[in-house]
Amino acid sequence: MSLVNGLPAHVLLVHIVVVLVPLTALALVTGALWPRAARRLGILLPSLALVALASVPLTTQAGEWLERHVQSDALVRRHTELGDGLLPWALGLFVLAALVWWAARRGAVETGRAGGLRWSALPVRIIVAALSVAVAAGAVVDVYRIGDSGAKAAWHDSFSKTASGSDGGS
Template sequence: MFETINGMPAHVLLVHAAVVFVPLLALGAIVFAVWPAVRARIDWAVALLAVVAPLSALFSMISGNAFYEMRVADGTPEQFLDQIGEHASYGQRTFFFSLGLGLVTGALLLLRRRAGTPKAVTVGLSVVAVVLAVITGYFVVMTGDTGAAMNWKIS
């Protein structure tokens, strides 16, 4: 399922969803955490991104693993496989941090609506969300950079 789509490696198609949705989640989480005036207007979008972004990163990771296995099977040189491995390690971290960001953002969304939640809890979750958003953004950039560098060096 995650190997090819219409004869193309699925990874080169599925990765575009993660490239769009994960940074949007990071941006949405930061805005939601620090800008109270817009929370009510963006809460539904941030909630949707909290689910879609980690899923898109997961599908990219799974399809990337399938792509790697196809390269191993076709005898790709070890040097290139090492570059894929570096790219994959960034991709895995992108998935795990986006998952954490999605969960923290979801909790923040729920607790902001719940009456009686101590302010310290929501402030603490807001800080964690911003930190996770920055870290997730870093790993998205590094994943994309290592992937693009491989593509342009071998083309």
């Protein structure tokens, strides 16, 4: 995918990543720390993570096309390098989201009630919760760093720091 309605697909697809990765991270942490929330989220949790995961390589591929069609400089190269690092974070979000969903579903079936928990499962829940927080934080920070570098690459030297004089009467 290269162009959508005359615009580079990357500038459109990036909005999916910027919204879905942090949203998935938030849902994952909520579900990992609060099992009742994981049960309420249900299949939406891994589904959201799957869509976020699928959007990353689509956006990256569209970005590689765009990179070949803009003047290359250090800022564009930095953005490209950072963008290549998001896929492992998105994969981690998906794996953990599927695990949290499966555990919440299994826990509800095994206990037969909403709030039950076997004590032997507590260490596993703590590990999954800690991993979920770490991966979610890493994914969100990476999305921020990639977006910041992309904005710098797109906007450096593209505007005047002083008003052009046609400020619309303000």
